[in-house]
Amino acid sequence: MLKIINGGVYDPLQGLSGQAGTICVGDDGKICDPPSDAAPCDIVDASGCAVMAGGVDIHSHIAGTKVNSARSMCPEDHYDHFKPHTDTTRAGTGFTVPTSFYTGYEYAGQGYTTVFEAAVPPLEARHAHEELLDVPIIDTGTYTLMGNNYMIMQILAEQDPVSRKERLRDLVSWLLTTTKGYAVKVVNPGGVESWKWAQGIQDLDTPVPPFGVTPRQIMTGLAETIRGLGLPHGMHLHCNHLGEAGNYITTLETMRALDGLPFHLTHLQFHAYGQSKKGTLKSAASELADYINGHPNVTFDVGQMVFGPATTMTADAPMQYRLHVVTGHKWINNDVEMESGAGVVPLQYKPKSLVNAIQWCVGLELLLLVKNAWQIILTTDHPNAGPFSAYPQIIRLLMDRDYRASQMEALNPRVGKYTVLAQLAREYTLEEIAIITRSAPAKTLGLPQRGNLRAGSCGDIAAYRIQEDKERMFREPAYVFKDGALVVRDGKAIKSPQGRRLLVEPDCGAVLPDDLVDEFHRYYSITLANFPVQEEYIPRPEVIACK
Amino acid sequence: MKRIIDLRLTQTPRLPLEAERLRPDLLAGMSLEEIYALPLLYGNQMAAAGEFLRGEIREMEDGSGACLILRGDFARVKRLGQGMQSGELIIEGASGFHTGAEMEGGRIIIRGDAGDWLGAHMTGGVIQVLGNAGHWAGAAYRGKMQGMRGGAIIINGNAGRMTGSKMRGGLIAVRGDCLEFPGYCMNAGTILVAGRSGRHIGSGMVRGTIIMREGHELLPTFYRNCTYQPPFWQLLRSYIEEQGLMLDGWDADCFFERYSGEALCGGKGEVLLRHSA
Numbered sequence: 031m032l033k034i035i036n037g038g039v040y041d042p043l044q045g046l047s048g049q050a051g052t053i054c055v056g057d058d059g060k061i062c063d064p065p066s067d068a069a070p071c072d073i074v075d076a077s078g079c080a081v082m083a084g085g086v087d088i089h090s091h092i093a094g095t096k097v098n099s100a101r102s103m104c105p106e107d108h109y110d111h112f113k114p115h116t117d118t119t120r121a122g123t124g125f126t127v128p129t130s131f132y133t134g135y136e137y138a139g140q141g142y143t144t145v146f147e148a149a150v151p152p153l154e155a156r157h158a159h160e161e162l163l164d165v166p167i168i169d170t171g172t173y174t175l176m177g178n179n180y181m182i183m184q185i186l187a188e189q190d191p192v193s194r195k196e197r198l199r200d201l202v203s204w205l206l207t208t209t210k211g212y213a214v215k216v217v218n219p220g221g222v223e224s225w226k227w228a229q230g231i232q233d234l235d236t237p238v239p240p241f242g243v244t245p246r247q248i249m250t251g252l253a254e255t256i257r258g259l260g261l262p263h264g265m266h267l268h269c270n271h272l273g274e275a276g277n278y279i280t281t282l283e284t285m286r287a288l289d290g291l292p293f294h295l296t297h298l299q300f301h302a303y304g305q306s307k308k309g310t311l312k313s314a315a316s317e318l319a320d321y322i323n324g325h326p327n328v329t330f331d332v333g334q335m336v337f338g339p340a341t342t343m344t345a346d347a348p349m350q351y352r353l354h355v356v357t358g359h360k361w362i363n364n365d366v367e368m369e370s371g372a373g374v375v376p377l378q379y380k381p382k383s384l385v386n387a388i389q390w391c392v393g394l395e396l397l398l399l400v401k402n403a404w405q406i407i408l409t410t411d412h413p414n415a416g417p418f419s420a421y422p423q424i425i426r427l428l429m430d431r432d433y434r435a436s437q438m439e440a441l442n443p444r445v446g447k448y449t450v451l452a453q454l455a456r457e458y459t460l461e462e463i464a465i466i467t468r469s470a471p472a473k474t475l476g477l478p479q480r481g482n483l484r485a486g487s488c489g490d491i492a493a494y495r496i497q498e499d500k501e502r503m504f505r506e507p508a509y510v511f512k513d514g515a516l517v518v519r520d521g522k523a524i525k526s527p528q529g530r531r532l533l534v535e536p537d538c539g540a541v542l543p544d545d546l547v548d549e550f551h552r553y554y555s556i557t558l559a560n561f562p563v564q565e566e567y568i569p570r571p572e573v574i575a576c577k
Numbered sequence: 578m579k580r581i582i583d584l585r586l587t588q589t590p591r592l593p594l595e596a597e598r599l600r601p602d603l604l605a606g607m608s609l610e611e612i613y614a615l616p617l618l619y620g621n622q623m624a625a626a627g628e629f630l631r632g633e634i635r636e637m638e639d640g641s642g643a644c645l646i647l648r649g650d651f652a653r654v655k656r657l658g659q660g661m662q663s664g665e666l667i668i669e670g671a672s673g674f675h676t677g678a679e680m681e682g683g684r685i686i687i688r689g690d691a692g693d694w695l696g697a698h699m700t701g702g703v704i705q706v707l708g709n710a711g712h713w714a715g716a717a718y719r720g721k722m723q724g725m726r727g728g729a730i731i732i733n734g735n736a737g738r739m740t741g742s743k744m745r746g747g748l749i750a751v752r753g754d755c756l757e758f759p760g761y762c763m764n765a766g767t768i769l770v771a772g773r774s775g776r777h778i779g780s781g782m783v784r785g786t787i788i789m790r791e792g793h794e795l796l797p798t799f800y801r802n803c804t805y806q807p808p809f810w811q812l813l814r815s816y817i818e819e820q821g822l823m824l825d826g827w828d829a830d831c832f833f834e835r836y837s838g839e840a841l842c843g844g845k846g847e848v849l850l851r852h853s854a
Contacts, residue, residue, distance in 0.1 A: 106719075106721045
């Protein structure tokens with residue numbers, strides 16, 4: 031048994047915000063009530079610390095083919111950032127796209143214990159799971175890409191609504207089961223497929239070749255299926271028109287179209303741009319925040335931009351092509367057969383660039399204008415808007431108004447014309463930080479045993495030394511425990527256990543319908559027998575029950 | 578008062594020796610004992626510089642600054658003069674990879690052959706090679722977008738492949754021949770090859786100037802503009818001669834055929850082929 035004493039406990043779910051308390055973790059690695067007898071136990075003195083549940087990252091790119099392609103494409107990301115091995119940890123390199131082991135140590139070193147890889151095409155799922163085996167300490171899961179899947183669009187184009195619904199249910203269930211995914215990810219629904227046909231998406235009702243289904247049909251069809259299957263996490267949605275001036279109209283329309291259905295908006299910062307009279311970018315965070323404030327069921331993660339190097343990687347291949355053309359930076363494009371596309375473009379975000387400065391402000395505006403912290407989740411869409419190692423800096427920007435003002439001085443001076451950030455005075459409390467970094471993501475993901483410190487929850491705990499400089503506080507947690515075992519001390523990983531893989535098992539058929547089997551044989555480059563991810567790749571599964 | 582640090586290689590390293598600490602500006606204020614104690618990465622372990630080097634320190638009345646003389650075959654010693662800012666480094670023999678990489682100022686003279694990545698990412702100073710240079714002279718390291726940004730690399734012998742790849746400024750002058758892809762994806766700067774060059778001259782170049790002699794076949798994405806006498810040629814020629822490189826047949830009143838390219842990358846680069854007449 032482990033006892034953490036004298037710490038100020040922050041557990042928003044239980045209404046604890048800094049009250050002194052004792053957290054006990056039983057030998058089974060679960061948090062338990064303090065025992066009545068004086069049983070022998072390890073005692074950790076966390077006086078002066080804020081004790082929180084382990085952090086949960088709802089959206090990050092840490093494993094899979096595009097992450098690996100980015101590593102080989104960007105050796106410059108590795109020259110100056112490396113860590114030698116220790117007795118318990120391996121060596122690693124990389125800043126925006128660290129090596130797999132380094133990723134695990136760095137996440138745990140900031141108090142994060144659960145991280146989700148946000149975009150895995152079914153065909154590449156085995157690669158992602160194999161790579162996640164080499165990401166130590168943290169629990170992981172993957173989202174399976176379905177927004178531009180040929181078979182899904184084929185079913186959505188069918189006329190009979192009853193059979194369509196059933197067959198879509200079977201297909202989504204089969205895809206999740208065979209790819210060992212946790213949630214359904216939709217990236218630029220229909221847009222990637224449309225681009226492959228040298229067309230584009232104008233709005234949610236533009237038909238997508240070859241079946242003529244629209245982005246609206248794809249999103250509502252999948253979200254209804256997710257509700258029918260009772261998946262713990264709603265549709266993880268990357269909207270159309272990412273990064274385009276005036277795209278907040280698409281985002282608003284998407285939210286209205288999905289009203290009442292389970293969905294989560296990801297990296298909303300990239301989807302919250304208005305258009306100035308000259309056609310350039312301006313902030314539309316207030317418009318989106320107004321809508322979100324009126325709809326408490328909507329959740330989003332922010333995708334806050336961080337100045338410095340970044341490596342953009344997404345299944346939104348047309349967006350990456352545009353980025354490559356605009357910036358002239360190197361580019362990888364990948365066409366994933368029947369399922370998706372992908373692109374990688376390394377970038378450098380600069381405060382003096384007006385566009386980058388506006389993007390930086392938009393993210394912070396969203397974080398500050400949305401009132402209910404339970405609807406907000408902190409991410410940088412690692413490594414798209416910046417690396418996850420910048421979370422402590424973003425926390426300081428949120429908690430320290432003066433620091434925010436000082437950082438704004440370095441921005442392009444014209445930024446004030448297009449944003450409202452300078453007028454926002456809100457400062458986050460530690461409790462709100464605990465919500466946006468652990469409790470809200472765990473709740474949104476449907477993980478009742480994570481993001482809180484109730485008896486029966488996982489013994490994933492982080493203790494941060496309370497100090498004035500919040501960046502330093504969150505960069506070097508005094509202690510991090512994984513399942514009750516001390517894995518990090520003073521921000522350094524001292525143990526390297528293997529984490530669990532979070533899965534769902536929808537109680538629907540795990541077999542591909544016969545007519546789609548024929549399609550599969552006709553068009554896929556591999557056989558059906560080689561498609562599913564075998565159980566050998568998931569040595570420590572944890573199945574999260576559907577509702 | 579000029580300080581001369583004269584060191585001799587006592588044994589050829591069996592494994593590569595990483596000697597980025599051997600720079601005249603860093604060694605200027607050190608005693609021989611301190612120099613011998615400098616830790617250098619040898620294979621995957623640290624070794625003291627004194628295990629490989631012996632020598633003396635002299636003071637000269639004339640001149641100022643520091644001069645580091647290294648005698649012996651340094652082909653297996655990497656990163657000599659890396660990042661140096663001032664002073665003079667004279668290598669009386671061959672030098673290994675990355676010599677003068679990221680150099681900011683001063684002068685390096687290599688009396689033998691130089692290894693690959695000579696002067697990669699350098700921003701200032703002059704490197705003079707009396708022998709041949711390896712591949713990637715003045716280039717950008719893999720993945721980086723900008724290579725050499727200033728200074729000059731003067732090669733009396735031949736150069737290897739990818740000379741000046743992604744260079745962003747400065748001058749590379751080669752008296753002999755060079756292998757394929759000189760000026761690959763260069764952004765700016767000047768490359769002169771007096772001898773024969775391998776294929777794919779200036780492939781992917783965005784801006785910058787490549788000067789060759791007549792008779793080279795260019796890529797189809799380069800198009801001819803005119804025959805002319807560029808006003809900068811006399812200046813460039815006299816600068817190269819000042820650096821000790823004499824170019825036979827490259828007179829001050831040469832005419833050049835000017836080609837623009839690469840058309841696929843905007844066509845702002847230029848290749849000048851010396852006119853035969």
